[in-house]
Amino acid sequence: MPAFPTAARAALGDTQLRRNLAHATHTIRDKRARVVAEVEDWEDLRLAGAGVKEAALRDLATHLETLEESLVRAGATVHWARDAEEACAIVASVAKSHGADEVVKVKSMATQEIGLNEALEAEGIAAWETDLAELIVQLGEDLPSHILVPAIHRNRAEVREIFQRRMGVVGRPAPGDLTDEPSVLAGAAREHLREKFLRAKVGVSGANFAVADTGTLVVVESEGNGRMCLTLPEVLVSVVGIEKVVATWDDLDPMLRLLPRSSTGERMNPYTSTWSGVTPGDGPQEVHVVLLDNGRTRALADDVGRQALRCIRCSACLNVCPVYERVGGHAYGSVYPGPIGAILNPLLNGVSDEQTASLPYASSLCGACFEVCPVRIDIPSVLVDQRAQVVDSHRGDRVPKAEAVAMKAAAWTFSDARRLGLAERASGLAGRVIGRFSRTTLPGGRTAAGRLPGPAAGWTGARDLPAPPRESFREWWARTDGGTHDDQDGSGTATKGGRS
């Protein structure tokens, strides 16, 4: 996967993608804003949500032990997985022990994160995604582009084409008279999936929340397909990130109010399923819970970044992010795209590889993500802290990066006003030279540089740059004693002669 700027460039060139993304993010963003505005005490609710998750993280080890005890008491088998490899091996061995060559899946970020489908495929087990959007992505042999709306980058004509081309290859084919009407497409998906629901012996899920004291797992979804996966198969395996734990059943209250409004812009969630272990004669008769670390304890040890573990995967930050809106999810090179992905991936994996290290910079720090986050993750502050981690990781380089050299030089100049004054004199001279050659006049009469060579080309490729003024503010102040004399026209930049 290339670093973010390179991947973004490719995405920016796809005009269809940009249209699809702009349309979808604005629709869901407006819907969220409307339903959030209905809640009078939204800020209090955010504080409560952040508090629940923060409290759970502060004493994570204890809560996890409580969760394990409660789950075992309820008849579930609990497994601990340090990384993706261990987690995938556990799921595969459960499926194999039942002779299953296929599993049905409810949409799960954790299983995407660990690459479960690919790992199962390598073991000869087919994993069928049953969430409608995940199904579109899977059939399209594509990657999810959004946490909540994985097929956000696809329009309905593309979906029809994918269904027609691929459904028959892996199961029940799409009907011959398939149109691109959403209800017709949903009908085709329902027929295709039903066959798989009724046949599969093993279901695989994630969990939105895991309640420690009652040993309850919670899945929140909109279609009811998840509920089918959770109740129809004989065996259920749930892969749960350790940060999903909350202490008590009461703690679910703010979370289940924050999540639907933040994610789908709905007042209440359509399907909320909860289960605790095994109930004889009802639902799966064998339940496995895989508690997954995979970098989470690493994130927990990061003083500034640990707040990212509060994330409830609502994707509100994706929908308001101006960067995500233009480049889409694939550019982030992870199942966690957008602002939360930009901080979560470095937290889980470290910043030693170039791609991950480019993510904290994939933001203009506009702060819209923090404003909408239901659990108040200060994403801009974490981004800046991670940028410092990236910079610090290069402090021992034998050959410093050009940027580091430039920043050191800037800091040296900015540490002393006399040095800055000299730099501004040079800039004033450059301005005069640029002015001589300039063919561009900005509205208002100021001359501008056209396309500049070297590092400045990044700016002037598509933007004009005003030529530096002949006289800086500090020079003007010194010359005119703060504008009290010899500056009749009040516009020192146009003053002939300037400083002499």
Place this chain on the structure above:
Amino acid sequence: MRVALQVTCVNDAMFPDTGKAVVRLLRRLGVDVEFPKAQTCCAQPMVNTGYFDEAVPVVRNFVDAFAGYDAVVTPSGSCAGSVRHQHALVAERSGDAGLRAAVAETSPRTYELTEFIVDVLGVTDVGAYFPHRVTYHPTCHSLRMLGVGERPRRLLEAVRGIQLVDLPQAEECCGFGGTFALKNADTSIAMGADKARHVRDTGAEVLVAGDNSCLMHIGGVLSRQRAGVRVMHLAEILASTEETQGESSGPAVGARAAGA
């Protein structure tokens, strides 16, 4: 009250007219503004790019330069936000208790221009005159990091002769983002192009904002598009009076004709 102008490094080196406008404006409002010559930069370029160690001497210079003033006024939401939210982080990193104390002293007394006028001076009509069609872009840091809210709009609405038109999707980032504009130039330009389109849709002669760095970016895109829209810092409109009209304050004659 001793009031210092923190002109910002961008204004000092690139947009001195903004600093001059602040001086004219504050004097008109009865404030004898000083310009501490030792000042340089708020250190935001280093902090936001991750160079915290490099930011330490710059922050130290800032607190030294502005020690002893009752108020530090800056015509930048971004720099005021940096002083109020980032200086403490840099001081913490330095491990220097003296610097931490100096930052705790200076940061809360640092105001963005519109905060100072509305909250400290208690003024919303600054007696300005600017007979042009203007649209206002609330820059991200003033809007979200600092929370200036309606203050700039209230000041603009009180300007005589102004025709203030709403900017569609005003609260969306323009794509400047400091070094983001260079590190992710393509994305930055895509964002800037959308912002420029919204500005053109308003039919405004002038785009106004409280941060010259954002205006340099949006203005650069507008200029490359030959949109004929002038960008101006808020301070320059607020400083503008009937006497200064026809000098440097208004949009250049015929600016709209250029390819608009």
